[in-house]
Amino acid sequence: xxxxxxxxxxxxxxxxxxxxxxxxxxxxxxxxxxxxxxxxxxxxxxxxxxxxxxxxxxxxxxxxxxxxxxxxxxxxxxxxxxxxxxxxxxxxxxxxxxxxxxxxxxxxxxxxxxxxxxxxxxxxxxxxxxx
Numbered sequence: 001x002x003x004x005x006x007x008x009x010x011x012x013x014x015x016x017x018x019x020x021x022x023x024x025x026x027x028x029x030x031x032x033x034x035x036x037x038x039x040x041x042x043x044x045x046x047x048x049x050x051x052x053x054x055x056x057x058x059x060x061x062x063x064x065x066x067x068x069x070x071x072x073x074x075x076x077x078x079x080x081x082x083x084x085x086x087x088x089x090x091x092x093x094x095x096x097x098x099x100x101x102x103x104x105x106x107x108x109x110x111x112x113x114x115x116x117x118x119x120x121x122x123x124x125x126x127x128x129x130x131x
Contacts, residue, residue, distance in 0.1 A: 008053075027115040031065045041092055045084035048092060048120075057123030058096060062088045068116040071105040085118045098122045 029035040031047055040060060041048035051059040064081040068074045074082055089103055101122035106112070 025067060025113065025115045027061075027063050027113055027117065028067050031063065041088055041095070043084065043088060045081050046088045048088055051119065056121040056126040058098065058101070058121060060092055060120040062092070062118040062120060064116055069114050070111060070116055071107050074116065082116070085116075089118060089120050092120055096122070102126070 026035060030037045030049065037049040039047060039049050041062070045066070046062055046064055048060050048062045051061050062085050064078075064085060066078065066081050068078050068081060086103075092098075093101055101120060104119040104121065105116070106119070
């Protein structure tokens with residue numbers, strides 16, 4: 001159990017360092033197709049794909065195609081992009097027949113990638129300490 005947690009923390013530290021030192025946003029690269037991902041939903045304003053470090057059986061990231069840095073960093077002009085996150089969440093909930101789920105945003109030091117994104121998580125066991 002301890003070894004598993006240490007491995008997870010080491011992986012998280014490496015990811016954070018990579019994202020903090022890389023000038024290019026990984027989510028923008030996924031949106032542009034420069035970095036491949038398993039896209040589970042795409043619409044005009046949003047894209048969704050599984051989290052690479054899932055905390056539950058279902059853990060999908062819903063990302064606006066437009067680069068918006070954080071949940072507190074969006075402007076009035078970004079309203080449609082932010083609302084599209086919730087529309088995508090509804091479609092993914094329906095598509096996956098989820099009867100219980102959570103939607104979450106991380107901010108500050110808890111936001112690993114500085115690009116607004118919503119977590120859709122569902123399952124019997126959710127490991128919140130990993131989010």
